[in-house]
Amino acid sequence: xxxxxxxxxxxxxxxxxxxxxxxxxxxxxxxxxVAGAEDLGDERLVVNMGPQHPSTHGVLRLILTLDGxxxxxxxxxxxxxxxxxxKNMEFRTWTQGTTFCTRMDYLAPxxxxxxxxxxxxxxxxxxxxxxxxxxxxxxxMMELNRISSHLVAIATFGLEIGATTVMLNGFIERExxxxxxxxxxxxxxxxxxxxxxxxxxxLPSGATSKIRxxxxxxxxxxxxLRKLNDENPVFKARTKDIAYLDLTGCMALGxxxxxxxxxxxxWDLRKSQPYCGxxxxxxEVATQDTNDVYGRYLVRMDExxxxxxxxxxxxxxxxxxKGPVMIEDKKIGWPAQLAxxxxxxxxxxxxxxxxxxxxxxxxxxxxxxxxEGFRVPAGQAYAPIESPRGELGAHVVSxxxxxxxxxxxxxPSFVNLQxxxxxxxxxxxxxxIAAVASIDPVMGGVDR
Amino acid sequence: MSSQHPEQQAEQGADKLxxxxxxxxxxxxxxxxxxxxxxxxxxxxxxxGLVVRQSPKVSAARPYGGPGGAAEPGEFDAVADELERxxxxxxxxxxxxxxxxxxxxxxxxREHLREVAKTMRDEPSLRFELCSGVSGVHYPQDEGAELHSxxxxxxxxxxxxxxxxxxxPDADPHMPSLVPVYPTSDWHERETYDFFGIVxxxxxxxxxxxxxxxxxxxxxxxxxxxxGIPVEYRGAEIPPPDERRSYT
Numbered sequence: 001x002x003x004x005x006x007x008x009x010x011x012x013x014x015x016x017x018x019x020x021x022x023x024x025x026x027x028x029x030x031x032x033x034v035a036g037a038e039d040l041g042d043e044r045l046v047v048n049m050g051p052q053h054p055s056t057h058g059v060l061r062l063i064l065t066l067d068g069x070x071x072x073x074x075x076x077x078x079x080x081x082x083x084x085x086x087k088n089m090e091f092r093t094w095t096q097g098t099t100f101c102t103r104m105d106y107l108a109p110x111x112x113x114x115x116x117x118x119x120x121x122x123x124x125x126x127x128x129x130x131x132x133x134x135x136x137x138x139x140x141m142m143e144l145n146r147i148s149s150h151l152v153a154i155a156t157f158g159l160e161i162g163a164t165t166v167m168l169n170g171f172i173e174r175e176x177x178x179x180x181x182x183x184x185x186x187x188x189x190x191x192x193x194x195x196x197x198x199x200x201x202x203l204p205s206g207a208t209s210k211i212r213x214x215x216x217x218x219x220x221x222x223x224x225l226r227k228l229n230d231e232n233p234v235f236k237a238r239t240k241d242i243a244y245l246d247l248t249g250c251m252a253l254g255x256x257x258x259x260x261x262x263x264x265x266x267w268d269l270r271k272s273q274p275y276c277g278x279x280x281x282x283x284e285v286a287t288q289d290t291n292d293v294y295g296r297y298l299v300r301m302d303e304x305x306x307x308x309x310x311x312x313x314x315x316x317x318x319x320x321x322k323g324p325v326m327i328e329d330k331k332i333g334w335p336a337q338l339a340x341x342x343x344x345x346x347x348x349x350x351x352x353x354x355x356x357x358x359x360x361x362x363x364x365x366x367x368x369x370x371x372e373g374f375r376v377p378a379g380q381a382y383a384p385i386e387s388p389r390g391e392l393g394a395h396v397v398s399x400x401x402x403x404x405x406x407x408x409x410x411x412p413s414f415v416n417l418q419x420x421x422x423x424x425x426x427x428x429x430x431x432x433i434a435a436v437a438s439i440d441p442v443m444g445g446v447d448r
Numbered sequence: 449m450s451s452q453h454p455e456q457q458a459e460q461g462a463d464k465l466x467x468x469x470x471x472x473x474x475x476x477x478x479x480x481x482x483x484x485x486x487x488x489x490x491x492x493x494x495x496x497g498l499v500v501r502q503s504p505k506v507s508a509a510r511p512y513g514g515p516g517g518a519a520e521p522g523e524f525d526a527v528a529d530e531l532e533r534x535x536x537x538x539x540x541x542x543x544x545x546x547x548x549x550x551x552x553x554x555x556x557x558r559e560h561l562r563e564v565a566k567t568m569r570d571e572p573s574l575r576f577e578l579c580s581g582v583s584g585v586h587y588p589q590d591e592g593a594e595l596h597s598x599x600x601x602x603x604x605x606x607x608x609x610x611x612x613x614x615x616x617p618d619a620d621p622h623m624p625s626l627v628p629v630y631p632t633s634d635w636h637e638r639e640t641y642d643f644f645g646i647v648x649x650x651x652x653x654x655x656x657x658x659x660x661x662x663x664x665x666x667x668x669x670x671x672x673x674x675x676g677i678p679v680e681y682r683g684a685e686i687p688p689p690d691e692r693r694s695y696t
Contacts, residue, residue, distance in 0.1 A: 082658040087668055091689040122549050251577050254632030265604075272607055378503050379548050382600055382611065384580065395583045395598060399479070400503070403694075406668075408583035410600070415581065418635050447658055 044072075047429075051080045055160040055433045058443035062420070062432065069429050074421040078414075081447040089407045093373030094120055095334065097404060099192040101394070105413060105445030106189055107152050110145040111387040112445075113194035114138055116407070118275060118383040119396040120196040123376050126327060133318065134198035134325040135276050140211075140314035141184070141193065142276075142385075143307040147218070148177035149388035150300040154225065157297070157437040161238045166228060173221050180214060183207050186338075186345045198326035201338045203318070211315060218308055226301060239294035243423035243435035246291045253422070254415045257390025258303070259439060262288045262295035269386035276385075281310050293438040303388075332374050335366045373402040382410075389413050389440055413445040476501040479589050502589055507544035515550040524552045527574065527610060534571040535564060553611040558597075561614045562624040562650075568601055568610070569629055576601035576610060579630035582637055584644035586669045594618040595646050599626065599633070616646065625651035643668035 023033050045066045051059040061077035085104055089097045101116045102109040121127050155170025178188040184207050185191040185200070193200050229235045245255070247263040260267055266285040270278040286302030288295035326333040335355075339348035355363040378400040384393030390412030397406040416439045423435040479502045483495035514522025524547055531554075532538040541560035546553040556564050568576040580600035588594055593615035601610050616623050625648035626633040637648040638657040645666035648654055656663060665672055674688035 079656075079658040079660070084667065125549065252631045254579055254581070254630070256578075267604055272604075273609075380553075380585075380598075380611075381549050381551065382580075382609070391580060391602075393580060393600070395600065397585055400500075406583075406585045408581075408585075408598075410581040410583075414635065414639075415632060418632060 049432070051077070055437075057156060057160070057436055057441055060417075060436065060441065060443055060446075062436070064429065064432065066429060071424050071427055071429055071432055074424045074432065076417060076420050078417070078443070078446050081443045083448065085448045086407050086409065089404050091403065093402055094196055094376055094404060095373055097407065098195055099190075101407070101409065102190045102192050103444065104409060104448050105387070105389070105392075105411065105442045107149045107442050108145055108388050108392075108445075109190050110138075110141045110194060111385060111392055112409070113192065114142060114276070115383070115385050115387070115392045115409070116394045116396070117194050117196050118385065119381045119394040120376065122381040122383045123379055123396060123398050124196070124332065124374075125377070126197065126329065126332065129327055129329065131198055131324045131327065132277075133202070133321045133323050134327075136314050136317050136321055137199050137203065137325060138194055138276050139278065139281070140311050140318075141181075141199075143310045143314070144177055144180060144211075146307045146388045147304045148174045148181075150304050151177070153300055153388070153437075153440040154229075154297065157434075157440075158229075160433050160437045161235075163235065166225070169221075169225055169228065173218065173225075176214060176217070180207070180211060183210055186340075195326070195334060197329070197333045198324070200334070202325045208315060208318065211311065215308060215312055215315075219305070222301065222304055222308075229297070230301075236294060238430075238434055239297060239438075240290075240292060242293045242427070242431050243438055244291050245419055245423050249419065249422060253419045255390070255419050257386075257388070257412050257416065258296050258299040259416060259419070260390065261286060261299045263291050264289035269384060269391060273384070275383065281313050283307075283310050293434050296438045300388075330365070331369075335362075335369050375400060375402050376404075384410065387412055389442070389445070390416060409445075409448060411445040411448065413439075413441040413443075414448075417441045417446055472504045473501055476504050477589055477591070478502075505544065506546070508547035512545065512547045512552060517550075523606075523608060527552060527608065530571060530573045531564070531567065534574065535567045537563075551609070551611060553613055556612050556614050558614040558616055558623050561597075561612065562626060562629060565599070565601075565612065565626055565629045568612075574603065575605040576603045576608075578602040578604060579626065579632050580609075582626070582633050582640050584640040584646055584668065586644055586671075588618075588670050590615075592617050595621055595623075595644055597623050597640060597646055621645055622647050622649055624649055625654075627651055642666065645669065 023036060047064045047066055048061060049064055050061040059080035061080065063075040063077060064071050065073035083103075085100050089100050092100065097116060097120075098113045101112045104112050118127070121130065151170045151174040155167045155174065158164070158166025158170065181191060182188045184203055185193040245259065245263070247260075247265055249255070250260045250263055250265075256267065264287055266287050268285040269275070270283075271285050283306045286299045286306060288298050336347040336351045338345055341349060355366050376398040378398050380395065380397040382393050382395045384391045386392075391410065392412055393410040395406075395408040395410065396404055399405040419439060420432075420436055423439075424432040427435070478499055480500040481498065483498055510525065511521040512524035512528060513519060514524055516522070528545060535541065537560060541557055541564055543555040543557060546555065554564070568574050578601070580602050583598045583600075585596040585598060586594060587596065595616050595618060597614050597616070599612040601612065603609070614623060623646050625637055627637065627648075628650065634652070635657060637651050638654060640646050641648060641654050642656045642659050643666055655661065659667065674690055676688045676691075677686040678684075679686055
């Protein structure tokens with residue numbers, strides 16, 4: 001085996017780092033590579049695709065063993081976006097935890113927060129005492145987030161297989177969804193809006209009419225996306241019968257979400273193990289029976305339409321469901337409501353006047369709850385929800401203190417990504433892109 | 449005699465929280481003394497003499513009930529009965545059963561873990577066909593069982609969940625791998641190995657997954673050293689989070 005010479009500064013020049021000839025590709029040197037490979041007379045080629053690759057959906061590294069254009073072996077390398085969120089949460093209060101976990105799967109922040117909060121609430125034993133209005137807002141925000149997440153899934157998918165129009169259309173609509181988030185929470189992403197006990201603040205005035213406008217607009221836009229893709233011969237050629245994974249494969253690999261529902265199994269935690277009052281909403285579980293990329297795309301499109309239906313029902317309920325959006329229990333509920341002041345979002349002036357001007361006890365209470373936080377009885381809980389990518393659950397352990405003892409997230413991106421090799425081995429290298437994109441992994445969630 | 453307020457007692461009874469006697473609690477090892485992280489005379493809070501003991505390991509009594517409560521026999525009893533019937537070594541394999549907050553946990557001895565999981569998966573009346581993942585927890589004060597490996601199982605057929613928990617000591621951090629039963633636990637076990645150092649025997653390729661391959665140590669362990677932050681002021685350093693004053 002011949003091997004190229006390395007300088008002593010080459011970090012990857014570890015002894016027997018690779019067998020066979022190693023090509024270091026820096027771009028614009030394909031002629032050399034091709035000429036070099038021809039000399040070997042060997043069709044087998046190991047390619048590192050990513051972590052810095054535009055079509056691997058973030059910092060995902062695929063190690064592909066190719067025979068010509070056929071993928072013989074696909075290995076997945078992750079960890080490039082590991083930020084130690086779970087460890088960090090152990091040194092913050094229970095409420096501060098939402099600020100961390102919202103940053104995991106950055107396309108579905110509301111889901112991260114809700115999964116975490118539902119587990120904390122289960123540990124506290126207050127699941128039944130969450131105000132109705134907070135539950136409705138949670139459901140509405142989750143469904144809006146599901147739409148924005150699926151839009152990115154479809155948009156990036158289009159981009160990765162070379163359809164820029166799909167990307168632009170998807171991202172435009174997502175932008176409108178993020179505008180709603182900004183209106184309601186003050187932030188477009190990483191909102192830390194859902195908190196243990198409820199949500200951070202009530203809907204601002206005017207939010208409802210903006211959501212109504214959105215509901216008027218979206219069905220047409222989804223229809224336009226459908227017109228663009230559903231029967232598009234190029235799109236279908238790239239997606240039909242590609243990256244086949246059937247029910248047995250999904251069960252063995254723990255795959256959930258749209259990939260599972262594209263095998264024909266209507267497993268959706270919103271229906272089968274309802275939380276946040278999902279059992280009272282009228283919606284269908286979208287399924288397809290094609291087991292392929294096209295089916296997963298259709299499931300996502302259907303789910304967006306169903307989500308719009310749920311958001312509409314939420315709006316109707318919000319008209320009658322008035323009241324607090326945070327649990328009435330003063331020992332848990334955040335003491336202050338937020339408001340927009342001259343210098344941006346902050347504690348409402350009324351609350352400040354109360355604690356600074358009239359009540360010493362209220363000040364002490366505010367200080368204790370904000371700095372120390374509340375204690376959660378010792379134990380462990382796991383309360384999964386249906387995120388856009390599948391079952392998202394937080395295994396939360398408490399030792400009775402004011403901070404989580406351990407939080408582990410069962411991230412659907414992490415689990416589903418294990419299916420990438422089984423979907424792409426034996427296929428063409430171009431279909432690897434379609435396979436990974438149809439799983440829709442978000443590396444922030446995979447690596448946490 | 450219990451020192452609890454009657455109202456609190458009633459509340460605990462209603463919540464079906466495991467009731468510990470005072471003696472039981474006193475026998476437990478001490479997990480924390482004082483408060484606010486102060487270990488010197490600097491603690492003027494009056495909490496300096498506080499002694500917090502580890503909560504005793506309790507097992508739930510029959511009937512286990514179901515997710516809704518334990519008033520009468522429910523689906524948790526059905527799961528336990530079926531497992532007892534299908535797995536003859538039940539008494540030997542299951543250390544204790546905990547029903548808490550509407551969740552059922554079997555504490556499985558590690559040498560039985562794989563067989564129990566296989567029974568859970570294959571037995572038609574149990575049929576936990578989906579493994580929701582493996583999560584590690586490190587309890588340094590839990591002598592002889594410092595490392596816990598927690599597996600969440602889901603039965604789509606019966607629409608149920610159950611949790612299997614197995615422990616191993618720090619001195620011998622070995623655990624049978626569940627990959628032969630649930631292939632999905634491949635990455636989960638790699639992650640738990642990476643973060644806690646639990647070695648899953650029988651795993652096809654137990655390597656680090658999140659941390660770099662040449663990383664030293666297992667970051668999610670409670671004894672993993674945390675770094676402080678040097679600040680540009682007279683050589684001062686912000687202490688690592690676990691050495692700062694805090695409320696726990």
